[in-house]
Amino acid sequence: MATAGNNLSAYDPKDVPSARDMRFGLVVSEWNDQITQALFQGAFDALIDCGALKENIVRWNVPGSFELVYGSKKMTEAFDMLDAVIAVGSVIQGETKHFDFVCEAVSQGIKDLNVRGDIPVIFCVLTDNNIEQSLARSGGEHGNKGTEAAIAAIKMAQLRRDAKFYKG
Numbered sequence: 001m002a003t004a005g006n007n008l009s010a011y012d013p014k015d016v017p018s019a020r021d022m023r024f025g026l027v028v029s030e031w032n033d034q035i036t037q038a039l040f041q042g043a044f045d046a047l048i049d050c051g052a053l054k055e056n057i058v059r060w061n062v063p064g065s066f067e068l069v070y071g072s073k074k075m076t077e078a079f080d081m082l083d084a085v086i087a088v089g090s091v092i093q094g095e096t097k098h099f100d101f102v103c104e105a106v107s108q109g110i111k112d113l114n115v116r117g118d119i120p121v122i123f124c125v126l127t128d129n130n131i132e133q134s135l136a137r138s139g140g141e142h143g144n145k146g147t148e149a150a151i152a153a154i155k156m157a158q159l160r161r162d163a164k165f166y167k168g
């Protein structure tokens with residue numbers, strides 16, 4: 001099912017582990033900052049709603065979504081006690097094929113960080129045909145992808161902890 005018909009902001013706190021002792025990094029693209037700021041706020045508010053402390057949330061900005069990969073990589077290296085990183089971006093189709101290359105690079109790059117690294121990096125990057133689709137997914141009619149990303153970050157942070165428990 002597509003996003004349409006799903007509310008990206010819908011979650012039941014009872015189904016989400018407590019984030020009270022978790023630490024999160026958010027790397028936020030400055031391109032389309034009206035959208036990325038709304039995504040950040042959705043993620044931040046959801047983390048707090050699930051028990052995270054403000055002092056345990058760190059934010060870095062990068063110029064564009066292409067730089068989310070490097071920024072997220074350096075964040076995982078800079079703070080070894082982080083439980084998860086959320087990469088926040090908004091890519092909107094323009095006149096050329098540049099959209100395709102940026103989207104491919106950032107999706108593959110973040111995938112690689114998850115495969116090669118230990119800290120989960122959540123893909124909170126909108127890849128839209130137009131600004132209307134972006135607005136609808138950053139607090140509009142389809143909810144906020146930042147909220148969805150925060151819930152994913154908490155769940156993946158807990159999965160990482162569980163995995164370490166079983167590993168011993």
Ligand SMILES: Nc1c(NC[C@H](O)[C@H](O)[C@H](O)CO)[nH]c(=O)[nH]c1=O
Pocket residue numbers: 029031032063064065066067089090091092093102
């Ligand atoms: N067009 C968009 C970009 N383009 C910029 C790239 O992400 C990158 O910063 C530049 O190529 C320099 O390396 N970035 C977005 O996040 N969203 C766009 O719509």
Ligand SMILES: CC(=O)[C@@H](O)COP(=O)(O)O
Pocket residue numbers: 091092093094095096097098099100102
């Ligand atoms: C995603 C992009 O890089 C794109 O918005 C840039 O616009 P254009 O393809 O018109 O140069």
